Amino acid sequence: MSGRRSDRGGRRDGGSVRRRPPLTRVLALDGPAGVGKSTVAVRLAERLGIRWFSSGALYRGVTLLSLRAPGKDVVEIAETTDWQLRGGSLLADGVDVAAQLHTADVDQAVPQVSAVPEVRQAVRQVLHRLVGTLPAIVEGRDIGTEVFPDALVKLFLDATPEVRAQRRSRQRHGEEQEGAVQNAAAALERRDQHDRSKPVGALRPAEDAIIVDTSRLTVDGVCDSLVAVVRKNAPQGAFSPSYE
């Protein structure tokens, strides 16, 4: 069978172009800390009826297991653990560790772990295995640039530092408190600096990413505009569960 792949999965065969499903049907959702990616990923996945995966959860999972086994090689942990992500749960060798992923210890250690190139490579492979050929939203920092550079739609969420600090503070402490917002702002500034200057997997929008400023939008407002962007930019039906 001879044929040439076009950008969007069409095949030229004896002069006619036949439509076929793209090889990966990934919607990359990247953006800085505190922008609300996880909340949006869950809601958008519900709206579209497709699965979603958090790459940050995998980095946190590797970090958690390495904190529990001091001295064990972090790359070995990343490569040899059986990782399963299902909705909000993360199974490591069959044990759900989701509830332990957002502790202060993990928060503190995860930047070093996620900076190791072999760990990033292992996480990339896990994500490719989990996604397979079914439609999925994959959320992170470098999904559109490094992990799925052939994603069908690349969205990059952004918001002003002040808005992100307010969102992060509300997420962690419930109601907004002035001191908490200031602390969140300082922590986010450090995270941004680190995420943007990482030698591998740095936070940056892909050249073909659609940048969405969410500063003035509610979660529902963000989801409404993303659904419209997806409908406009993805091949018809690519992100519907029934597309075979």
Ligand code: DC
């Ligand atoms: O999104 P999060 O806070 O759960 O991410 C946890 C950590 O993993 C954070 O230090 C950033 C890092 N990360 C990354 O380096 N690349 C990704 N694609 C996702 C997260």
